[in-house]
Amino acid sequence: MVTVHAARGSVPREKGAWMAVFAEGTVGTVGGGQLEFAAIHEARQRLLGGEGEPVLRYALGPALGQCCGGEVHLRFEAVRAADLDALQVRLAVARVPLALFGGGHVGRALVRVLARLPLQLTWIDSREEVFPAGLPSHVSCEHSDPVQAAVSGLASGSRVLIMSFSHAEDLDVVAACLTRQRLHADLPYVGLIGSQSKWATFRHRLEARGFSAQELAHITCPIGVPGISGKAPEVIAVAVAAQILQTL
Numbered sequence: 001m002v003t004v005h006a007a008r009g010s011v012p013r014e015k016g017a018w019m020a021v022f023a024e025g026t027v028g029t030v031g032g033g034q035l036e037f038a039a040i041h042e043a044r045q046r047l048l049g050g051e052g053e054p055v056l057r058y059a060l061g062p063a064l065g066q067c068c069g070g071e072v073h074l075r076f077e078a079v080r081a082a083d084l085d086a087l088q089v090r091l092a093v094a095r096v097p098l099a100l101f102g103g104g105h106v107g108r109a110l111v112r113v114l115a116r117l118p119l120q121l122t123w124i125d126s127r128e129e130v131f132p133a134g135l136p137s138h139v140s141c142e143h144s145d146p147v148q149a150a151v152s153g154l155a156s157g158s159r160v161l162i163m164s165f166s167h168a169e170d171l172d173v174v175a176a177c178l179t180r181q182r183l184h185a186d187l188p189y190v191g192l193i194g195s196q197s198k199w200a201t202f203r204h205r206l207e208a209r210g211f212s213a214q215e216l217a218h219i220t221c222p223i224g225v226p227g228i229s230g231k232a233p234e235v236i237a238v239a240v241a242a243q244i245l246q247t248l
């Protein structure tokens with residue numbers, strides 16, 4: 001097991017990044033390039049019985065052929081069968097909660113992207129049959145009818161994405177999120193799929209329900225990082241996932 005023990009300056013990976021090195025093959029990465037080649041070589045020498053200091057310093061300069069300019073300290077540890085349970089706990093990812101309302105084409109594309117990020121996904125729809133089988137353990141599916149009833153049970157700090165099959169459902173979920181935000185202010189991001197004209201219509205209807213302009217400013221619509229114009233579900237998913245990462 002090779003772990004970034006410390007880092008200074010411009011470096012490819014952060015402290016805690018890891019790579020498992022086997023006699024053949026690797027899992028994970030500490031940054032790629034010559035740094036990683038050197039780390040793999042060192043780890044395999046130790047697998048063959050070689051010894052060395054537990055932490056080695058690598059300067060990312062001419063000697064490694066990497067001009068980042070920083071330095072990385074890598075920790076090398078032998079892993080045995082008896083270490084696996086403790087290692088699994090140590091490497092567990094701290095996941096940020098995210099609630100996704102809607103199991104349509106964009107919702108499915110988003111789950112495929114978001115499931116690979118450090119997120120704990122709750123996927124919610126009023127139609128129980130829309131959820132596919134074989135999802136990762138950190139993606140939980142929840143049938144909620146009415147769908148907006150699920151908002152009250154979301155984990156504090158949840159990012160929320162709203163894209164149901166119905167504009168009426170979307171409106172009710174947005175209203176429920178705004179009500180919760182008014183009471184607890186614990187939903188740092190609430191995003192609604194749709195155009196500027198859709199949001200203009202929603203804004204008027206939400207104003208009629210008593211929400212202020214300041215409260216409505218908390219809603220992001222359209223969603224996704226700007227500058228990406230494609231409307232295919234996979235394109236939207238990448239743009240939205242990037243925006244979610246900006247909130248972390």
